[in-house]
Amino acid sequence: MVQRLRDRWERLRTGSPVLGAILTLVSGTATAQAITFVLQIFIARVYSDTDKGLFGIYGSITGFVITFAALRFDLTVVLPKDDRSAKVLERLSRRCIVVSSLLTSLVCMVGATVLRDHYHHSEQLMWWLMISGVTVFLVAQITNVQYWLTRKGRFGDIARNRVFQYTAVASCQLVAGLIMHGGLSAIIIGTITGQLLTLVFLERRVPELHEPRDPEAPTMREMMRRYWKMPLLNGPNVFVDSIRNNGINLFIGAASVAALGQFQLAWSTMQVPVSLISGSVSQVFLKKLSDAEPGTMAPLVRAVLWRAFLAAIVPFALLYLLAPWLFPLVFGPTWDDAGYYARALTPWLFMNVLTSPISNIFVVTEQQSRLLAFAVVYCAVPLTWLWLSPLPIMQTVFVLGMLMAVMLVVMLCMALLTARRYDRTGGRDDVR
Known part of the structure; x- marks a missing residue:
């Protein structure tokens, strides 16, 4: 066997x-x-x-x-x-x-x-x-x-x-x-x-x-x-993403260090399925996307999205249902809030699995400016919500998870449109 x-x-x-x-x-x-x-x-x-x-x-x-x-x-x-x-x-x-x-x-x-x-x-x-x-x-x-x-x-x-x-x-x-x-x-x-x-x-x-x-x-x-375009055009995208990812932690930490600790355990645990499914595919398809000929980009992107969806839907559905019970059972009773934070993050991280493998399409097609425009909005929305939210921190994070999931749906549509445009217009020059 x-x-x-x-x-x-x-x-x-x-x-x-x-x-x-x-x-x-x-x-x-x-x-x-x-x-x-x-x-x-x-x-x-x-x-x-x-x-x-x-x-x-x-x-x-x-x-x-x-x-x-x-x-x-x-x-x-x-x-x-x-x-x-x-x-x-x-x-x-x-x-x-x-x-x-x-x-x-x-x-x-x-x-x-x-x-x-x-x-x-x-x-x-x-x-x-x-x-x-x-x-x-x-x-x-x-x-x-x-x-x-x-x-x-x-x-x-x-x-x-x-x-x-x-x-x-x-x-x-x-x-x-x-x-x-x-x-x-x-x-x-x-x-x-x-x-x-x-x-x-x-x-x-x-x-x-x-x-x-x-x-x-x-x-x-x-x-x-x-x-030179890489730091000047792609660099700002990463800079804005970094402000978003780390700014969320810093906002939560400013409100409560203990709450950030619970959030961090939920985030790191939820990264297990995210990294397993999207990380490996992204690493391989970066090279595959960079070698794609006009006419093959959109089918490649659709194939990657479909495979990522099939791989992610079951584990994330189970996590959403079971996380509040699993976290205190596995990590100890002091980490009960982490289970609810994990449930709040599920819609966001599920969409992250779908978009991560194709995010480099904006680099290989030299459309970094589009990604930058999206990244600015994608950064401003969660940080503004965390700053202005009148809700308790737990409810605030639940709304945050839904907001980020909706925005990643928008990014997915942008990636598909970029792939179709690449196929229709006939290729690109090397990044210079």
Whole structure:
């Protein structure tokens, strides 16, 4: 029986390069998420919701920078025809990440007392934010190297690294929490340790990126001129998205750190099906979309949407029904509110599964301006609602989930129209 399953898996994986890549990444992500989920059951009993909430503020501030730390030059690594140019772009991305990391710590040092007073007078949070550039560098550089692996089609290495990363971070958080009896310092130390181990593990797999520069390779200045649209046009999209994602956490944290802790557990747990279904498909179809010929884009997008819908509808329906009962049962009675936050997030994250695999269509068709216009509205709506809502925080989040789901329906329609226009008008030039 086991051998038959292995044979069938191998036939599926080798029968189609695209399907094989997706299955490889899905298996890696599933393994990583399963390990993390099990460890989170114990982590939730070591740290309080206040610890999680303060860490959520730290993660939101660093996460705001991480998304554009490389100025989006990391995404361009998959675009050049030759590896020499791609290596230059990887080095350019690395330098941008270093500068962004230093600036993050510097800004947090300057605004340390303001941040401390705004977030419930947490001295520990203030001191950790002063070295938050370390987290920015580690996470952004891991992403940078993974784009190189995507370019080379090394999806097995990406899957293995994903398992290592999730396991290392969660394990280190748990060990640090047990040794230090919980607290913000323990969870940050554990996270940074896990991220550092992940980056070391990943860098050892790409010795070609550490070779001396090819004298015939283009300069960084030449590559910046060639791909200047990426930071100027795609960068603002990511900047606005980062304000939205992390601003939501910061608004909730300003109202109640404990509420943010409950929200963070719900969000991270709900990301298990989101990452499993959409993350792997997005990584593979980024390359597939970039290679699509006119006339093939819209059918490809429809096929991806249909498969994502079929994969997501059952697990998300079950989560909506069972989350308020499951969370206190699995994570302990102190996390009962997290189950209701998870239910509130279900419509939003279900639509996120559908739109994530096709979001890069605006990049590969050079329609970043459309995505930017949508991103501005998509950012303004939730933050305005959180700022003005007269409702209690739980009801506010329920309305937030529905608002975001409706807006992602609009984005889905935009993506389909963009694909049809690409097929009708006959292609695109390289991003320049």
